[in-house]
Amino acid sequence: GDNDSGTTATAEIYNPVTNTWTLTPNVHRARFFSIGDGAFTLADGTVLIATSDNLGDGVATSEVYDPISNSWSTPVAMNSFHCSAATTRLRDGRPLVISGNTCTSPTGNLTAEYYGATPLDTTPPTITAAAKKADNTAYVTGTWTNQTVTVHFTCEDSQSGMATCPADAVYSADGTYTASGTAADNAGNSASASFGPVKIDNTGATITLHLVSHTGGGLAGGTASAYYSGSWHAIAGATDTNGILAAPGVPKGSGLSIAVVYNGTRQQFNMSQLTAGNFTFQTVGVTAQLQDHTTAALDTGSASYYAGSWRIIGNTTSGQAPLVEMLPGSYSFAMVYNGTRQQLDGQNIAANPTVTFQTKLVTVALQDHLGMPLDTGSASYYAGSWRTIGTTTGGQIQVEMLPGSYSFAMVYLGTRQQLDGQNIGVNSTVTFKTGQVHSSSGTATSYYAGSWRPFTQDMELLAGTLTFGFSGGHSNVSQVITGGVLNTIY
Secondary structure (H helix, E strand, C coil): CECCCCEECCCEEEECCCCEEEECCCCCCCEECCCCCCEEECCCCCEEEECCECCCCECCCEEEEECCCCEEECCCCCCCCCECCEEEECCCCCEEEECCECCCCCCCCCCEEECCCCCCCCCCCEEEEEEEECCCCECCCCCEECCCEEEEEEEECCCCCEEECCCCEEECCCEEEEEEEEEEECCCCEEEEEEEEEEECCCCEEEEEEEECCCCCECCCCEEEEEECCEEEEECCCCCCCCEEEEEEECCCCCCEEEEEECCEEEEEEHHHCCCCEEEEECEEEEEEEECCCCCECCCCEEEEECCCEEEEEECECCECCCEEECCCEEEEEEEECCEEEEEEEEECCCCCEEEEECEEEEEEEECCCCCECCCCEEEEECCCEEEEEECECCEEEEEECCCEEEEEEEECCEEEEEEEEECCCCCEEEEEEEEEEECCCCEEEEECCCEEECCCCEEEECEEEEEEECCCCCCEEEEECCCCEEEEC
């Protein structure tokens, strides 16, 4: 360094922790203005001193300080004298000394040199390509879209660094494209990448829809819609008598789906299920049938199915409702017979186009308190309204009813009993039992059941709360009668 009276060959190390300076061994040659204009920290932790002079003579030497061995060494001499030169580092970190003067010549020094071997880079850079659509979602190669697609190249080189990387490729016009690009590093190595095909369809194609019956004939009245660009779009019109509907301007994107609705039923195909430009939907001929408990056909049953709302098929004739054309899927069907109703859910009509309902033979029995049959009982059940079954003969009467839970009622000698929640699918026999009524005083003369009726000793009456009248001035008595037992009153 400089001590105002000359150059010195000393060097010191500053410790910021202890705030102290420590002398190192002397450099091999005294230098002027060494700090700042020619001092470099090298990658291995050593310090390079280059340039400066020793009182007028340009210095063409350099020295390296090793902090581990606390020593100075002299590497190869510099190629030219440099005094008060500019210094910097190259991209790879090597020191560069630029120009300056020779200290003894006013014309200066126009040379520049760097320290260290030129690093060798023979590895090509990496280049990858990816694409996004205008909605910022990823674009998958080979799929159709009606959005602008931007292909972006990413380039990296960990050695000499990147020199060039391809610009983004942007596609918005209809067509099929492949984006290609080449990247180069600063050592002259290169690598290429491509992305495609990119398929753009802004105008869409005309799609012809065919709706045919289970026998292949055209069906009129089917409506259609297409899913693209994130929402469903109605296709104008309906299928004609030949079952044909043309749908212009439908983009062929990978997210395309087509749905057809007929008789309320709906079927949907996605792009992988569709034949380009010609999409055929075929209905299933569905038969709803009604059978009794022996599988014999039953007429006058009313069939329906649910597709957005309940839709009537019609009444059974020879056990079958009119055939109905429905698009494949799973639906709920219902049958009403004699007021009773059964619903079958999740019927996959593609797997089985016949939906069968079968009634239960329900036996309504009337027995006395000992279990013996009683005739002339009048039976009924509730299905929307009370429906008469008939009068017991041999202690019973039978009726065909669709499975479910119902209320039943029996009227006998004016008394009435009702049994609710009778699940005839589990137990198809509904039994009513009377209770025997005995007047301990022998003075009972009447009971009230809609009107006053004559009482006879030990008569059978249906269970319930009844009011009894007596002779001899005794007050009327209200009493609960229990079926299947002997009931004693006053």
